[in-house]
Amino acid sequence: MTVPNLDDALAKLYGLPLPAIELIKLRGDASTRSYFRVRVIEGGARSPRSVIAMQLPEDAFGSDEGGKPADSKRLPFLEIAALLDSKGLPVPSVYVEDLTNGIILLEDLGDTTFEQHLRGTPRAEWRRLYGAAVDLLAELHERCASLSEASIVSRRHFDRELIDWELDHFREWGLEVPFGALDEAQSATLHGAFSNIGSAIEAMPEGFVHRDYQSKNLMVAPNGQLTLLDFQDALRGPRVYDLVALLCDSYVSLDLGLQESMIDRYAALRRIEPTELRREFWLVTLHRKLKDAGRFVFIDRVRNNPDFLQWYPQSLRYVGRALEQSPDFEGLGRLLAEAIPGFPDSVAKPASALE
Numbered sequence: 001m002t003v004p005n006l007d008d009a010l011a012k013l014y015g016l017p018l019p020a021i022e023l024i025k026l027r028g029d030a031s032t033r034s035y036f037r038v039r040v041i042e043g044g045a046r047s048p049r050s051v052i053a054m055q056l057p058e059d060a061f062g063s064d065e066g067g068k069p070a071d072s073k074r075l076p077f078l079e080i081a082a083l084l085d086s087k088g089l090p091v092p093s094v095y096v097e098d099l100t101n102g103i104i105l106l107e108d109l110g111d112t113t114f115e116q117h118l119r120g121t122p123r124a125e126w127r128r129l130y131g132a133a134v135d136l137l138a139e140l141h142e143r144c145a146s147l148s149e150a151s152i153v154s155r156r157h158f159d160r161e162l163i164d165w166e167l168d169h170f171r172e173w174g175l176e177v178p179f180g181a182l183d184e185a186q187s188a189t190l191h192g193a194f195s196n197i198g199s200a201i202e203a204m205p206e207g208f209v210h211r212d213y214q215s216k217n218l219m220v221a222p223n224g225q226l227t228l229l230d231f232q233d234a235l236r237g238p239r240v241y242d243l244v245a246l247l248c249d250s251y252v253s254l255d256l257g258l259q260e261s262m263i264d265r266y267a268a269l270r271r272i273e274p275t276e277l278r279r280e281f282w283l284v285t286l287h288r289k290l291k292d293a294g295r296f297v298f299i300d301r302v303r304n305n306p307d308f309l310q311w312y313p314q315s316l317r318y319v320g321r322a323l324e325q326s327p328d329f330e331g332l333g334r335l336l337a338e339a340i341p342g343f344p345d346s347v348a349k350p351a352s353a354l355e
Contacts, residue, residue, distance in 0.1 A: 004036065004055045009098040009105050014046050032057045037108065048108065051095060056102040075099065077232035079152050087143040090136075090227040092219075109227055115215035115251050127258060130247075134262050136226050137213060137242055138269035144208035158209060158237025160202050166291040167194045174294030174312070177301065178350040179339055186335055193332035200283050201238055209237035214249040239272075240280040241288070248285050248318040250292050250311040256321065278325070285322035286329065289315045297350055306352035313347040320344020 003023065010018050020042035026035040034055040040046055056075075075097075084091045096105040114133060121129060147154050171190060176182065182190060210217075210231050217230040243266050247259045263281055267274040293315040296308040316336075320343065323333040336343045 114218035156235035170290040170294035213242040282325040
C-alpha cells in the first residue's frame with residue numbers, strides 16, 4: 001500500500017502536534033481515486049475522530065468517462081459538492097482541500113452503501129427503500145433545475161458526441177473485444193441502431209444529471225438517510241438518465257413491476273406525463289446498459305480489475321428488457337443475439353484478461 005502524504009491536511013484539520021492515527025485502505029471500486037479511513041487513536045478530544053482521505057490521481061481534472069475536459073479552475077468534485085450543499089442536498093462535508101499533495105479530507109459516512117443495505121433487507125421492503133431513493137433523486141433534480149450559466153454543470157452537456165462515444169465504447173469493449181469483430185452487415189445494423197438511439201436521446205427534455213446515481217453511490221446512515229457520492233461528472237442531459245441508472249442498476253436485479261412503479265412515482269413528483277417518461281426511460285436504458293457492459297470489460301482490460309465482469313450479464317439482461325419495451329429496435333436485438341452467446345438472459349461472465 002502506498003501511504004499518502006497526509007501531514008499537511010491533518011495539520012489543517014487538527015493542528016500541531018499531529019494526532020496519532022490509524023490508516024485503513026478502502027475499496028475504491030472502479031474509481032481512479034484512492035480512499036483511506038483515517039482514525040484518530042491518540043490526540044485528546046480532537047474531532048472528528050474519523051475522516052475519509054480521498055487521494056487524487058495525477059490527472060485529477062481528467063476523466064476516461066468520455067466528454068470534454070472540465071473547463072474549471074476548481075476540482076469538479078469540490079465545485080459540485082459546494083453546489084449541492086448550497087441547495088440543501090445531502091453530500092459529505094469537505095473538511096480540508098490539500099490539492100498540493102492531492103488529498104481531500106471528507107466526512108466519514110460509514111460503510112453501508114445503498115447496495116449493501118438492499119442485500120441485508122428482505123425484498124418485500126425494497127419498494128420502501130427505492131421510494132426513498134427516488135424521492136431524493138426528484139429533490140435533486142428539482143433543486144438543480146435552474147443553475148447559473150457559470151456552474152460547471154451548465155457548461156457540460158450530454159451532447160451527441162458523448163452519446164456516440166458511450167455507444168461506441170460498448171461496440172469496442174463490450175462486443176468486439178470479447179466476441180470478435182462484426183462483419184460488414186452486422187456493423188451496418190449496429191451503426192443504424194446506434195444512430196437512431198442517439199437521435200432519440202438528443203431530442204429528449206434535459207435537466208441536471210448526476211451521471212452515476214446508483215446503489216454504490218448512495219450511502220445509508222444508521223437512521224436511513226441517504227447521502228450522495230461520486231457526483232463529479234454531473235452535467236446537463238436527458239432528464240430520465242439518473243432514474244435509469246438507479247432502476248436499471250447493474251449491481252441489483254429489479255423486477256419490471258418495481259421499476260414501473262418507481263417510474264410512475266418519479267413522474268408524479270416531477271409532474272411529467274408517465275407514458276412519455278416510460279418511453280424515454282427504456283430508450284436511455286438501451287444506451288446506458290450497453291455502455292455499462294462495455295465499461296466493465298474496459299475496466300478489466302485497461303485497469304486490470306476483473307471485479308466488475310460479474311455485472312456484465314445483468315447489464316445485458318436490462319438491455320433485453322429495454323428491447324422488449326422498444327419495438328423499433330428488433331434488428332439490434334437480433335444482432336446482439338447473434339453476436340453474444342445467451343443474450344439476453346443467459347449471458348456468461350466474460351473471461352478476464354488476467355486469467
